[in-house]
Each structure stands twice: as structure tokens, then as C-alpha cells.
Amino acid sequence: MIAFDISNSSDGIKDKLITCLKTVIDPELFINIVDLGLVYAVKFDGKKMLISVQMTLSSKFCPMGDSIIIATKNSLERDFNNFKAEVNVVWEPEWNYKFISPEGLKILGE
């Protein structure tokens, strides 16, 4: 479950943030980072024009780790004009398969 902190903004931002983050796909599992449970918190500051994402990776030395972080930042800056995005990677709580959403599990089970 993502913790949202949204200030100085219009309605629908939360949905737009989720839609945007869902375009970032883990290239090995073919699941987006939201359903994979990698995103822990999103802070949207309309005044500072800044979006901060707190997320994790499935393993510390994941070969695609940098790509996923860059994709997250690029996607937010692509969909939110003139906003800056920053991504903070955290290792607590440590990610495990129980973080995957029911939608994600459905894709993996196919």
C-alpha cells in the first residue's frame, strides 16, 4: 500500500500519480512497480513543484535497479510538466513476494 502525501494540488492527482508509476515495468517480471509493491510512499508538493518517491528494489544489486529508478524519475517528469522528481531507495522494510498486489499475482500466475 502506497502512503500518499499530497499538498497544493487539484483533485485526481493521486490517480494520475498511480497511472504514471504503473507505466514503469520491471523488465524481468513484466509487472509494473506499483503492483510489484516496490513503491512505499509518494510526496507531491505542488508549491515546490516536486514529487518525491520512496521505493525499494527486489534485491540490493539488482542488475536492472538503476534502470527502474531512472524510469520512475523520467516517467514522473514526463507526465507532470515542469515538476522535478526525486527517487529515494530504501531497504526497510525489505521487499518480499508478499508485497505483490492481487493484480500482480494474477499476471504472474498466467
Next chain:
Amino acid sequence: MNSSKHQRSLYKIVIAHYSIGAVFFLILSIMFFFSIEVMSGHYFQPMLLALTHTAALGWGTMVIFGALNQLLPVILEKELFSIRMGWWSLLFLVPGIILLVYSFWVFEPGLYMQIGSVLILIGVFLFVLNVLFTITKGKQASSVFAEFILTSCLWLFLTISLGVLMVFNFQYPFLPKEHLQFLRLHAQMGISGWFLLLIIGVSAKLIPMFLLSSYQKTNLLTVSYYLINGALIAFLIDGYLHGLNFNTYFILGLGTSGIGFYFAFLYQCIISRIRKGIDKPMVQSLSSFILLGIGILVLPVILYYHIQNDAYAVQLSVLYGTFIFMGWVSTLILGQTFKTLPYIIWVKHYEQLTGKFKIPLPADLINNRLLSVQLIAFFIFLVSFLVGFLLRISALKYLGAVSLIMCSTSYCLHVFLLLIHKTRTEKYDRI
């Protein structure tokens, strides 16, 4: 070194190993074609020695070294100690393998063979040092995966060291026992000590990651580690003192049960996996273990005929070698190449573009047609060569050899196409 510079350096060294390995695979398949007839004879034969060393060093070890440069940080969760050391290792290894293989092929056990073997030893020593320093740096606790990998590297070093002694023994006989006895120990150290332990260590970490297995216990692996190493040490001592004898059955049982524990671990990972769909390269990698299993089944039969002093043991040894190198190791490498290489290429081309543009996924870089040709040709090779070998039908053996050339050609072409991949992007608003 910053992250992107480090990635670029890593990319170059991994690609260099994969490319050289692919060329050696092509050479190996051509050598295989010209060695078909001698395979019916004794395995201690110049062309077969050249063939085995091309397979074990130029193909198997070369690709594994490349993959380890990429995968060690993932498995051990720490940066590689030195990429430069990897380059030095490669610099000694390649001319060493060429000299050794050439000298075996024409059988000139003189200076070139000796220089070749020493160059390989230096190359391997540098690689092993790099792995050792990578594992021991930092304060993280050691894992069973790291123990498998480090032990396998030490066995590799011992295998090559004994190999060097045997090369010098050709010209200056000094070894206390006959050459064939040492050849058996050398081969078994390489197969069980290097390839088996390394493949178990790497796959035990990566397969659960790829399959998203909920099985996290490592007890089965620990038991497997001690059984395989115990069996190998027992085989070396008993084999040196008494050669192959009735005790070898027990040692074989010990080692096989070690592999059994590893298979039990794999089974637990597979049944507890969350990801149900398995891609083609992964299916091929997993199926390689069936060939390992068949190879192991041949061992007690070899032993039986050897104890009976029946020459059939020699022929079966060639069959065992084919199952191990051309079956298990090659199948695994063929599968894993197209599991890892597309990611390495993808990171280089798309890492900075991802999220900005619509781009292909790493799996989209694979040429499925070439992959299918490679898989079918390899399957035909295995079936026709092995049936031809067992039933002594030359036409089938040659069909197998030609299929292997087709497989290696498509593999090389596929690797080459990946290397020359051009970046493809589309704007997001066109989706």
C-alpha cells in the same frame, strides 16, 4: 568509480568474454565434426584432448567467467573487487587456450603446450583472486552461495595446476603414477569441483529469484555442499592410491546423493514459485539438469566395465564426457546466454531513456527465430549423435555434428546481432 562508468566497464568485459566464448563454440563445433571417427577410440587421444579443452576452457569457462563478472555482485550483494583484474585474466587466458588446444590437436607436447598451460594457470589465478577478494571484502556474513562459488574457483585452480603438471610430465616424466590415473582426477576435479559446484552456487541464488520462489531455506544446499566436496576429496585420495575400484561405487553414491539434495532444493523452488510462466531460455537452462542426471547414470556403468577390465568403459567415458560438456554445460550456457546478454545490451542502450520514450523490453531484443533454430539444431545434435555413437552409425554421428555447426553458427550470429543492436524509441504520445 561512478555507477554509469562502472556499468560501461562491466559491459565491455562481459561482452568480451561472451564474444570470445561464442567464437570458441563455433571452432569447437568444427573440431567436433573432424573428430567424429576418433571418438570411437580411446579418450586419451590428441584430437579429443583438444576438443575437451576447447569445450571446457574456451567455451564453458570463458562464458562462465563473463557471466560471473556480471552476476557476482547480484549473488554476493557487493561490487566486483576489480574489473581490471578481469581483463588481465582474459589477456592470459585466451592465448593460453589457443596454444594449448593447438598443441593438443597436432600433439606437440613441447614448449608451446607448456607456455599455453602456464598462461591459463595465471589467467585462472587472477580470476580466482578477484572472486576471493570480492567475497571477502566488506563485513557481510558469508552465504552458502558464496561458499559454493569460492570452493568451485579453488577446485578450478587445482584442476588447472594438475593440468600444468601433466603437460610438463609429457616431456619431463616425473609424476609418480601413470598419466591416465592423473587424467581421471584432473577431469573429475574440473567437472565436479569447478562446473558442478559453480553452477549449483549460481543457480541456487538466481533460479529462485527468476521464479519468485517462496522457498527460502538453504539447509538442502548445505548438505549438498558437504556431500559433493566430501565425495570429491574421497575420490581424489582413493583414486590416487588405488585407481578405480569397488570403493568408487560408495564415493559415487555419496556425490550423487549430494546432487540429489540440490535437485530437491530446485524442486522446492519450482513448486513454491509464484511466477507460473517460464520463458524459453529458462526452460532450456532447467532442462540441462536432466542431461546432468543422465550423465551421472552412465558413471556406475563405466565403473562396472572398468572393474571388469572391459574396453567398453573407455567408450562410455566418451559418452559421459559428451553428456557433461556438450549436454549439460552447453545446454545451460545456450539458455543462460539469452537470459543475461539481452539485459546487458538493453542497459547500455536504454537505461537513460527508460520512462522518457516507449522502448523495447530486454526480452524483445531476442531474435526468436534464431533462438528456435539454435534450440532445434542442438536437440537434433544431441539425439542423433548419441544414438549414432551408441549404435555406431556414422551417418547419424555426422548428422549430429552438422547440426552442432548449425547451432553454433546461429548462436554466434545471434550474439553478433545483439552486439550491433541499434537503439529504437517511440514517443509516448504515439502509444
